[in-house]
Amino acid sequence: MGDGVEDLAAYAKDQGAEGYDVHEVRVCSCASCGHQVFGVQGDLEECAVQRTCRGCGAEHFIADSGEYWDVMTPAVMVCECDGDGDEEDFNVAVGYSLYDDNAGVRAIAVTSRCVACGRLGYWVDWMVRTGDLDLLDLA
Numbered sequence: 001m002g003d004g005v006e007d008l009a010a011y012a013k014d015q016g017a018e019g020y021d022v023h024e025v026r027v028c029s030c031a032s033c034g035h036q037v038f039g040v041q042g043d044l045e046e047c048a049v050q051r052t053c054r055g056c057g058a059e060h061f062i063a064d065s066g067e068y069w070d071v072m073t074p075a076v077m078v079c080e081c082d083g084d085g086d087e088e089d090f091n092v093a094v095g096y097s098l099y100d101d102n103a104g105v106r107a108i109a110v111t112s113r114c115v116a117c118g119r120l121g122y123w124v125d126w127m128v129r130t131g132d133l134d135l136l137d138l139a
Protein backbone atom coordinates (compact mmCIF):
# COMPACT_ATOMS: atom_id res chain seq x y z
CA MET A 1 0.00 0.00 0.00
CA GLY A 2 1.17 3.51 -0.69
CA ASP A 3 0.16 6.68 1.10
CA GLY A 4 1.00 8.97 -1.79
CA VAL A 5 3.13 9.60 -4.83
CA GLU A 6 6.33 9.45 -2.76
CA ASP A 7 5.57 5.84 -1.87
CA LEU A 8 4.74 5.14 -5.50
CA ALA A 9 8.07 6.58 -6.65
CA ALA A 10 9.93 4.41 -4.14
CA TYR A 11 7.98 1.39 -5.31
CA ALA A 12 8.81 2.09 -8.95
CA LYS A 13 12.49 2.36 -8.07
CA ASP A 14 12.44 -0.92 -6.15
CA GLN A 15 10.66 -2.89 -8.83
CA GLY A 16 13.17 -2.38 -11.63
CA ALA A 17 12.38 -2.60 -15.35
CA GLU A 18 12.79 -5.74 -17.42
CA GLY A 19 15.00 -7.04 -14.61
CA TYR A 20 17.34 -4.05 -14.68
CA ASP A 21 17.87 -1.47 -11.99
CA VAL A 22 15.76 1.64 -12.26
CA HIS A 23 17.88 4.81 -12.11
CA GLU A 24 15.27 7.50 -12.64
CA VAL A 25 11.62 7.67 -11.66
CA ARG A 26 9.14 10.19 -12.97
CA VAL A 27 5.80 10.61 -11.26
CA CYS A 28 3.38 11.52 -14.02
CA SER A 29 1.94 15.02 -13.96
CA CYS A 30 -0.39 16.41 -16.57
CA ALA A 31 1.50 18.79 -18.87
CA SER A 32 -1.63 20.89 -19.27
CA CYS A 33 -2.95 21.30 -15.74
CA GLY A 34 -0.50 19.63 -13.36
CA HIS A 35 -2.90 17.03 -11.97
CA GLN A 36 -1.41 13.72 -10.90
CA VAL A 37 -4.55 11.56 -11.11
CA PHE A 38 -5.25 9.63 -14.29
CA GLY A 39 -7.29 7.00 -15.92
CA VAL A 40 -5.00 4.41 -17.48
CA GLN A 41 -5.50 2.33 -20.56
CA GLY A 42 -3.06 0.15 -22.36
CA ASP A 43 -2.22 -2.89 -24.41
CA LEU A 44 0.03 -4.73 -22.00
CA GLU A 45 1.00 -7.44 -24.48
CA GLU A 46 2.13 -4.85 -26.99
CA CYS A 47 3.65 -2.69 -24.27
CA ALA A 48 1.85 0.58 -24.68
CA VAL A 49 0.15 2.74 -22.08
CA GLN A 50 -1.87 5.91 -22.34
CA ARG A 51 -3.01 8.02 -19.44
CA THR A 52 -5.96 10.41 -19.36
CA CYS A 53 -5.89 13.33 -16.95
CA ARG A 54 -8.80 13.42 -14.53
CA GLY A 55 -8.36 17.15 -14.15
CA CYS A 56 -8.63 18.31 -17.76
CA GLY A 57 -9.08 15.21 -19.91
CA ALA A 58 -5.74 15.52 -21.71
CA GLU A 59 -4.45 12.24 -23.11
CA HIS A 60 -0.79 11.33 -23.11
CA PHE A 61 1.17 8.34 -24.36
CA ILE A 62 3.80 7.18 -21.89
CA ALA A 63 7.28 7.31 -23.43
CA ASP A 64 7.17 5.69 -26.88
CA SER A 65 3.73 4.12 -26.43
CA GLY A 66 2.08 6.15 -29.16
CA GLU A 67 4.15 4.82 -32.03
CA TYR A 68 1.93 1.84 -32.82
CA TRP A 69 -1.21 2.83 -30.96
CA ASP A 70 -3.34 2.50 -34.09
CA VAL A 71 -2.85 -1.26 -34.15
CA MET A 72 -3.23 -1.77 -30.41
CA THR A 73 -6.25 -3.11 -28.58
CA PRO A 74 -6.11 -1.07 -25.39
CA ALA A 75 -8.04 -2.05 -22.29
CA VAL A 76 -8.99 0.16 -19.39
CA MET A 77 -6.94 -0.64 -16.29
CA VAL A 78 -8.89 -1.36 -13.12
CA CYS A 79 -7.92 -2.06 -9.53
CA GLU A 80 -8.86 -5.09 -7.48
CA CYS A 81 -10.72 -2.85 -5.04
CA ASP A 82 -13.56 -2.31 -7.49
CA GLY A 83 -14.95 -5.22 -9.45
CA ASP A 84 -17.58 -3.41 -11.45
CA GLY A 85 -15.33 -2.42 -14.31
CA ASP A 86 -15.65 1.31 -13.87
CA GLU A 87 -12.63 3.33 -14.79
CA GLU A 88 -10.49 3.98 -11.78
CA ASP A 89 -8.21 6.77 -10.73
CA PHE A 90 -4.48 6.27 -10.42
CA ASN A 91 -1.29 8.04 -9.67
CA VAL A 92 1.20 6.83 -12.25
CA ALA A 93 4.99 6.61 -12.12
CA VAL A 94 7.44 5.52 -14.78
CA GLY A 95 10.73 3.88 -13.85
CA TYR A 96 13.62 4.25 -16.24
CA SER A 97 16.62 1.96 -16.46
CA LEU A 98 19.45 3.93 -18.06
CA TYR A 99 22.62 2.80 -19.78
CA ASP A 100 25.98 3.58 -18.22
CA ASP A 101 26.90 7.26 -18.24
CA ASN A 102 23.25 8.06 -18.95
CA ALA A 103 23.88 7.21 -22.59
CA GLY A 104 20.26 6.29 -23.20
CA VAL A 105 17.18 4.52 -21.93
CA ARG A 106 17.45 0.75 -21.68
CA ALA A 107 14.00 -0.12 -20.38
CA ILE A 108 11.01 1.43 -18.71
CA ALA A 109 8.31 0.23 -16.36
CA VAL A 110 4.86 1.67 -15.69
CA THR A 111 3.58 1.50 -12.13
CA SER A 112 0.59 2.98 -10.42
CA ARG A 113 -1.12 3.67 -7.14
CA CYS A 114 -4.88 3.34 -6.89
CA VAL A 115 -6.20 6.56 -5.41
CA ALA A 116 -9.19 4.79 -3.84
CA CYS A 117 -7.37 2.02 -1.96
CA GLY A 118 -3.68 2.90 -2.12
CA ARG A 119 -2.73 -0.37 -3.79
CA LEU A 120 0.58 -0.21 -5.64
CA GLY A 121 0.65 -2.02 -8.94
CA TYR A 122 3.07 -2.90 -11.70
CA TRP A 123 1.45 -2.77 -15.12
CA VAL A 124 4.09 -3.50 -17.66
CA ASP A 125 7.73 -3.04 -18.55
CA TRP A 126 9.45 -3.02 -21.89
CA MET A 127 12.82 -2.62 -23.53
CA VAL A 128 13.33 0.74 -25.21
CA ARG A 129 17.01 0.63 -26.22
CA THR A 130 17.31 4.20 -27.32
CA GLY A 131 19.83 6.94 -26.91
CA ASP A 132 16.98 9.40 -26.70
CA LEU A 133 16.82 10.73 -23.15
CA ASP A 134 13.83 12.86 -24.10
CA LEU A 135 11.73 9.88 -23.00
CA LEU A 136 12.46 10.97 -19.44
CA ASP A 137 10.20 13.94 -20.10
CA LEU A 138 7.44 11.79 -21.58
CA ALA A 139 6.42 9.84 -18.50
Ligand SMILES: [Zn+2]
Binds near residue numbers: 034
Ligand atom coordinates in the same frame (compact mmCIF):
# COMPACT_ATOMS: atom_id res chain seq x y z
ZN1 LIG B 1 -4.75 17.83 -16.98
Ligand SMILES: [Zn+2]
Binds near residue numbers: 079081116117118119
Ligand atom coordinates in the same frame (compact mmCIF):
# COMPACT_ATOMS: atom_id res chain seq x y z
ZN1 LIG C 1 -7.87 0.14 -5.60
